[in-house]
Amino acid sequence: MASVLEDPVLERHFKGHKDTITCTDFNPNKKQLASGSVDKTLMIWNLAPKARAFRFVGHQDAITGVHFSPSGSLVATSSKDRTVRLWTPNIKGESKVFKAHTAAVRSVHFSRDGHRLATASDDKTVKVWSVPRQCFLSSLSQHTNWVRCARFSPDGRLIASCGDDRTVRLWDTSTKNCINCFTDYGAAETFVDFNSSGTCVASSGVDSSLKIWDLRTNKLIQHYKVHSASVNSFSIHPSDNFLISGSSDSTVKILDLLEGRLIYTLHGHKGPVMTVAFSRAGDLFASGGTDAQVLMWRTNFDRRNYRDVLLQHSRRTTPDPPPHPGDFPPRVPHLHHPLPSDIQICPSVANTLATDPQVIEVGQPADSTTTHSTPTLAAADTSAQRHVAAAARAEGWRAAAPTGGGSGRREEEEDEESGWSAEPPEGRSADLELTLRHIVEQLDILTQTVSVLEERLTLTEDKLKECLHHQAHMARELEQNRAGPRRTESRDASGSPDDSS
Known part of the structure; x- marks a missing residue:
């Protein structure tokens, strides 16, 4: 149509x-x-x-x-x-x-x-x-x-x-x-x-x-x-x-x-x-x-x-189509x-405004499970990449920075002012950084898990205390009900003081 x-x-x-x-x-x-x-x-x-x-x-x-x-x-x-x-x-x-x-x-x-x-x-x-x-x-x-x-x-x-x-x-x-x-x-x-x-x-x-x-x-x-x-x-x-x-x-x-x-x-x-x-x-x-x-x-x-x-x-x-001659008597079947x-x-799938946009990668690599991500720019210059990597190391995480070219004097000055170094700390290998990051990440997960478990344990303890309190109350009432008939029976068995005299 x-x-x-x-x-x-x-x-x-x-x-x-x-x-x-x-x-x-x-x-x-x-x-x-x-x-x-x-x-x-x-x-x-x-x-x-x-x-x-x-x-x-x-x-x-x-x-x-x-x-x-x-x-x-x-x-x-x-x-x-x-x-x-x-x-x-x-x-x-x-x-x-x-x-x-x-x-x-x-x-x-x-x-x-x-x-x-x-x-x-x-x-x-x-x-x-x-x-x-x-x-x-x-x-x-x-x-x-x-x-x-x-x-x-x-x-x-x-x-x-x-x-x-x-x-x-x-x-x-x-x-x-x-x-x-x-x-x-x-x-x-x-x-x-x-x-x-x-x-x-x-x-x-x-x-x-x-x-x-x-x-x-x-x-x-x-x-x-x-x-x-x-x-x-x-x-x-x-x-x-x-x-x-x-x-x-x-x-x-x-x-x-x-x-x-x-x-x-x-x-x-x-x-x-x-x-x-x-x-x-x-x-x-x-x-x-x-x-x-x-x-x-x-x-x-x-x-x-x-x-x-x-x-x-x-x-x-x-x-509804227009009237068909077969619709009037005598009515006969027609298809x-x-x-x-x-x-x-059914449109032709085409981009009507522009070619495919330039894509900038932001965030951590897919094999990372950190709690914070650091930008990784696909088309940044070398100085900016060093700035990103240094910022990541300052937070304790790794940023994957692709190679590139260009000038970045302003970023280098910011690096010097902030005190961040683009070079890895002495005596710390890449494997050690990866291991430490993994340990910290697992500790964060354990902390969250423990907090949830503590919350659930507190709720369970409250319910258990309430249940025990209710059972104790019921036991006291039951004991009182049993004690009442016993006192009556003991009085009847011993008789009154006048009878004993």
Whole structure:
């Protein structure tokens, strides 16, 4: 079909990952797009034409989730290496890492105020963390199988989670209790999210279904089966009028939630689509998949008056053909091929703005498990590289600096002023530095583990004391009840003082 101005348009595609794209998110400042991949790297794409892209290295396994903070100053990533990292999305590449779970972490999500972080894991729990203090707050653990996704509600009072136990659960963040559980699912659930008003929660499943529940009535209000394979991700437009979904059937579908029907099918990817995400304003959306590229689309269908768009769209996709002579008596069978009710868009995947951007590597090598990362610039001059390496050694860590050329007098002066030396300390070999770094890193992990165990031990001791106190109280009451009848029997046996005399 011919395209009109309201159709979504492929605006740009980004290449830089070496494996499947698993997650995407737009920066609220409208200038950056983040993507995580099975290749263990986080890419920050600058949306300005010909701008450089940053590759953040640090995770030891596939990245599974990415989310910008509301201010855009931080980006959080979750990984199968059981850790969560908080990055600053700039050339400095600073990050802080903490071991979040005892199994792969599947998703990460900031609350609306940016003060809390929710993570979901294969250890069957959802955990809530304090971002300013970077510490553990609470654990939600009633799922009976892997938890695939957890999301804060817009007001931050609820958390929705879903997983392989075929349930969607709602949690009260103040009481830490599960207040609702939707079980009307026939397969594992892959993704869950709230609408912008927080009145509904949507979920997607391996059985290719999309369901939307009204939290005010606890009823299923919409159920879609528009894909032919697992729905891996979806995103709701800020207006709550549209929903986009990515599936293993290699398509992106756009649903009209007000009319309850499919309106667009996009065929830009050459394999399963693993992630889709609207920008905060809804004017753009991104998709990524097993073809290792990120596609950025211009929404367009939300520009005009919504009713006008629906009216024009219905005229283009009306499935009823003109009257056929065979439809009138005497009626005889005739073949009518069903017409699609959605508009098929098959763009040629081409970058319409610029060539592939220059990629700058930022962060630690993939074989490192440090708690802080140091920038490593792929195209920096020799002096700047020495500055980075010296800064890393001052913190006790190693930075991998590639070779390069150029002048860097200013950086050398800064080195001299700060007292950092580009040469390794005397008497310390590279193997010794690596060993010491590994020991310190293991001590950090042990410290975090011990703190968690201490917290759990304290809770167990409190419960045990309460139980012992309750048992002692019950024993005293039982003893008192037994002692009462005995005194009565002894009086009856001995008789009164008058009888004995």
